[in-house]
Structure formats: structure tokens, C-alpha cells
Amino acid sequence: MTDQIARPGKIIAIHLSYASRADQRGRRPASPSYFFKPASSVGVSGGTVERPAGTELLAFEGEIALVIGTPARRVALDDAWSHVAWVTAANDLGLYDLRANDKGSNVRSKGGDGYTPLGPELIDARTVDPGRLRVRAWVNEELRQDDTTAGLIFPLAQLVADLSQHFTLETGDVILTGTPAGSSVIVPGDVVEIEVDAPDAAGSPTSGRLVTTVTQGDVPFDGELGSLPAVDDLQRTEAWGSAPSTGSGTPSTGSGTQSGETPTNSWVAEPVEASSTLSPELRAKLLEAPTAGLSAQLRKRGHHSCFIDGVTANIAGSKIVGTAKTLRFVPFREDLFRSHGGGYNAQKRAFDAVDDGEVIVIEARGDATTGTLGDILALRARARGAAGVVTDGGVRDFDAVAEIGLPVFSQGPHPSVLGRKHVPWDVDVTVSCGGATVQPGDVIVGDGDGVVVIPPHLVEEVVDDALVQEVEDAWIAEQVAAGHPVDGLFPMNADWRAKYEAQTGPSTGSGTRR
Numbered sequence: 001m002t003d004q005i006a007r008p009g010k011i012i013a014i015h016l017s018y019a020s021r022a023d024q025r026g027r028r029p030a031s032p033s034y035f036f037k038p039a040s041s042v043g044v045s046g047g048t049v050e051r052p053a054g055t056e057l058l059a060f061e062g063e064i065a066l067v068i069g070t071p072a073r074r075v076a077l078d079d080a081w082s083h084v085a086w087v088t089a090a091n092d093l094g095l096y097d098l099r100a101n102d103k104g105s106n107v108r109s110k111g112g113d114g115y116t117p118l119g120p121e122l123i124d125a126r127t128v129d130p131g132r133l134r135v136r137a138w139v140n141e142e143l144r145q146d147d148t149t150a151g152l153i154f155p156l157a158q159l160v161a162d163l164s165q166h167f168t169l170e171t172g173d174v175i176l177t178g179t180p181a182g183s184s185v186i187v188p189g190d191v192v193e194i195e196v197d198a199p200d201a202a203g204s205p206t207s208g209r210l211v212t213t214v215t216q217g218d219v220p221f222d223g224e225l226g227s228l229p230a231v232d233d234l235q236r237t238e239a240w241g242s243a244p245s246t247g248s249g250t251p252s253t254g255s256g257t258q259s260g261e262t263p264t265n266s267w268v269a270e271p272v273e274a275s276s277t278l279s280p281e282l283r284a285k286l287l288e289a290p291t292a293g294l295s296a297q298l299r300k301r302g303h304h305s306c307f308i309d310g311v312t313a314n315i316a317g318s319k320i321v322g323t324a325k326t327l328r329f330v331p332f333r334e335d336l337f338r339s340h341g342g343g344y345n346a347q348k349r350a351f352d353a354v355d356d357g358e359v360i361v362i363e364a365r366g367d368a369t370t371g372t373l374g375d376i377l378a379l380r381a382r383a384r385g386a387a388g389v390v391t392d393g394g395v396r397d398f399d400a401v402a403e404i405g406l407p408v409f410s411q412g413p414h415p416s417v418l419g420r421k422h423v424p425w426d427v428d429v430t431v432s433c434g435g436a437t438v439q440p441g442d443v444i445v446g447d448g449d450g451v452v453v454i455p456p457h458l459v460e461e462v463v464d465d466a467l468v469q470e471v472e473d474a475w476i477a478e479q480v481a482a483g484h485p486v487d488g489l490f491p492m493n494a495d496w497r498a499k500y501e502a503q504t505g506p507s508t509g510s511g512t513r514r
Contacts, residue, residue: 364393
């Protein structure tokens with residue numbers, strides 16, 4: 001590594017640039033945005049990085065680093081790549097415990113000594129296609145990141161041209177071009193390796209593996225000088241890389257973890273992706289079809305556990321139709337409630353993120369002796385366009401929630417606040433509600449008879465056949481009202497079927513009339 005790389009004049013990093021990372025974060029920028037890192041943060045391969053005492057969320061980010069060769073000021077996009085001399089590997093380390101107070105500047109969270117290791121080898125930028133570079137990252141020899149510049153939202157040359165509009169990029173300046181999905185938390189004793197290569201170029205040039213070992217610091221921050229490290233569920237989510245990490249058993253290692261230790265439970269469950277949306281036509285059919293008819297069609301198809309038992313509507317005569325957004329509570333435990341019950345917890349995240357036409361389905365283990373939502377959260381769900389809420393727990397502010405007009409199916413009212421029986425744990429995962437398994441994207445239909453869960457791949461045929469059956473049942477009811485006995489009529493035998501079809505036309509048997 002040259003002296004210029006060891007001590008660049010400027011280090012400029014982009015916030016989000018890979019589609020995989022942007023999708024993971026749930027936001028895709030229209031234009032690139034940047035932050036600076038100090039030159040003192042540069043490290044070399046084989047070095048160490050310290051996780052400061054009293055912190056828990058040190059995260060790695062494997063990145064492609066561009067090193068400017070000739071100064072660039074207001075360069076055109078077509079000319080921008082010619083100003084890049086070298087390409088190498090970078091680890092854009094960050095301490096999420098300090099991120100909130102940095103408010104996007106990342107001065108402290110990304111500026112620590114050794115937080116920008118580079119190298120170890122330089123790839124001649126003239127020999128590679130900037131659109132065909134690859135970056136990979138390993139933690140303790142396990143591959144964690146693997147992406148190429150084909151997955152960039154903003155091409156590498158665009159970053160050079162864009163930055164040159166605002167200031168001169170000087171020889172030796174470094175541009176960190178963003179990290180793909182897979183970045184996550186590392187702990188003392190972990191060994192991180194980053195490699196950038198061009199596997200399609202002649203000779204397959206590579207940076208070699210940039211190796212960094214995490215150590216545990218023993219000097220805490222001084223709260224009298226500035227703000228202290230602090231974490232919440234949002235920072236845990238973004239540091240670990242997925243929403244369930246704030247409440248799925250991910251350990252807090254900020255106190256008591258010594259160098260060389262690893263978390264006892266570092267597995268993070270991935271959220272289940274919602275798999276269905278309802279067209280206006282399909283939603284209209286479901287609003288017309290009764291749950292009794294839908295459940296009968298599900299049973300014909302072998303689905304006997306489609307009922308959410310024990311819940312009734314807070315508004316008489318209300319009906320809900322929508323796709324499930326799930327929220328899971330676990331049994332109360334003092335230490336877990338301290339870490340997951342406050343702040344921007346899973347309950348608040350679910351109600352803040354529910355989309356138009358979704359039904360929030362809450363797993364509360366059938367315990368009606370505490371509220372799982374109240375009027376404030378009901379207002380938020382209503383404002384977001386939620387179709388309703390189904391919970392196998394209780395509802396606080398029951399009358400007020402009903403006045404808001406949000407349909408809620410629950411076990412009834414209970415005045416207790418959160419923290420008596422439940423800990424809000426995670427969202428968008430498979431849950432159990434009233435004895436039924438519910439996944440995000442499942443279709444939820446509720447009326448006076450109760451609530452049913454329909455797998456998305458069955459909903460079209462189930463609702464069509466249920467509506468056909470409704471027509472038949474209405475005709476049967478007319479015959480019974482006219483004085484005919486039900487034997488042979490309900491269900492219809494061959495004679496009654498012939499009479500029915502003579503009047504109404506035959507059924508195709510697939511839920512449509514002809």
C-alpha cells in the first residue's frame with residue numbers, strides 16, 4: 001500500500017448504493033448521498049479494531065474503495081472513470097451505539113481509529129470494467145456478503161462525476177462505494193475478511209483479503225464530555241441487518257463480553273415475506289362471501305385448522321378482509337421487557353408500518369388478561385388504512401377503539417397496559433393466533449361467525465366456490481321456506497340438483513356459473 005492510500009486527504013462514503021442493501025433497509029434513494037470519514041480511521045490488513053467499552057453494535061461493511069489518481073473537478077460521466085487510479089477492498093466499520101446522535105453525519109459512529117481498513121493490494125483501475133467488480137466478506141471464514149457492481153443503484157463512475165460537481169477530488173482521495181446486503185454485527189474475537197476482485201478480467205486481479213480482528217476496549221466514554229452510547233430497536237435492526245434482530249434472541253453484548261467471547265445466541269431469524277396482495281375485484285368477492293362458506297370450502301380442501309378461535313368483533317356487524325401483517329408477543333420476563341418493551345418496540349413498529357388493506361394479526365397466546373392495543377395504536381392503524389386487527393388477547397380502551405371505527409376481533413376488553421403479561425417481540429413472522437398459524441400475506445376474513453385464515457394460493461378458488469355455494473344455499477332456503485323437507489334437499493340429491501339446474505343453469509364445479 002502506498003503512503004497516499006495509508007493517509008488519504010479525504011475519505012468520502014456513500015450511505016446506500018446497492019439494491020440489495022436498499023431493499024433490506026426498506027428505502028431506495030433517488031440520488032446518492034454521502035458522509036466523510038477522517039483519515040485517521042484508515043487501517044491496514046492484519047490490524048485490529050476496538051469495540052469500545054459499554055457498546056454492543058459494532059458492524060462490518062465490505063466495500064469497494066476507489067482511489068483517485070488524477071484530480072477531478074466537474075468531470076463528465078464518460079470521463080469520470082479515467083480519474084480513478086486504483087481499486088481495493090475496504091471495511092467501512094461503524095458503531096451503531098453512536099449513530100442516532102450523529103444524525104446521518106456518522107462522525108463518531110464511523111470515524112473511530114481503524115474504522116476504515118483498506119487493501120491489502122491495489123487493482124489497476126485501467127484493467128477492469130467498473131460494472132463487473134465483485135465484493136465479498138467473511139466473518140470467521142463464513143461467507144456473509146457476495147455481490148457485484150451489477151447490483152449498484154448508482155454506477156461507480158457516477159459517484160466520481162457527482163462528487164466532482166461539489167469539490168475537487170484530489171490524488172489519493174478515497175471513495176467508499178457502499179455495501180451490499182449481509183452486513184451485520186461483529187464481536188470481540190471475530191475475524192473479518194474483505195476481498196474485491198474482477199473475476200472476468202484478464203488475470204482475475206484481486207485486492208487479496210483485507211483482514212481485521214475485533215478486540216474489546218476497556219475505556220468507557222465520558223458522559224460529561226458528550227452523549228453516551230445508546231441503542232434502541234431501530235439501531236439494533238439496522239446493525240444486525242434484519243428487523244427480527246431487535247427481538248429474536250439476539251444478545252446484547254455491550255456489558256460483560258470480553259475479548260474472544262462470541263454471543264451464545266447470535267442467530268437472527270429472517271422475516272417471512274408477505275406473499276399476497278388483493279385486487280379490488282378479489283377483495284369485493286371476499287367481502288360478499290361469509291366466513292362460514294369460506295371455511296366449508298377450506299375444509300373440502302383439507303384445511304381443518306383455518307379458524308382463529310375465541311375472538312369476537314368490537315363493532316357489531318363489522319367485517320374485515322385483508323392480508324395479514326403479523327405481530328408476536330412472548331410471555332413477560334423482566335429483563336426482556338427492559339430490552340424490548342420500551343422505545344420503538346415491535347408493537348409500535350407493526351402499527352407504524354401496516355399498509356392499506358392489511359390486517360394486523362397478533363399472537364398473544366390466548367391470554368385475555370392484558371391489552372394488546374389501545375386507542376392510540378388504533379388511531380395509527382386507522383390512519384394507515386389498516387383493514388382491522390385480530391388478536392387472541394385483550395383490548396385496552398375498548399369503547400374508544402370501537403368509536404374510532406377500526407374493526408378489531410379480540411377476546412374482549414381489559415384495562416391493563418403493556419408489560420403485565422406480554423413482551424412485544426417481533427413483526428412479519430409466522431405467528432399462532434387463536435390456535436391458527438398465520439403467515440404474513442395470508443388472507444384474513446372475519447365476520448359475525450368468526451375469523452378464518454386462507455392461504456394465498458387458494459383464495460381465488462375458495463371464494464369463487466363459496467359464492468356459488470351461497471347461491472345454492474339461498475335457493476335451498478327458498479324451498480325449505482315453501483314447506484319442503486330438508487332430507488334430500490340439503491345437501492341436494494340428484495332429483496333436487498336437476499330441479500335447481502333447470503331453474504338456474506348448471507354449475508361448472510369450479511366456482512363459476514354458466
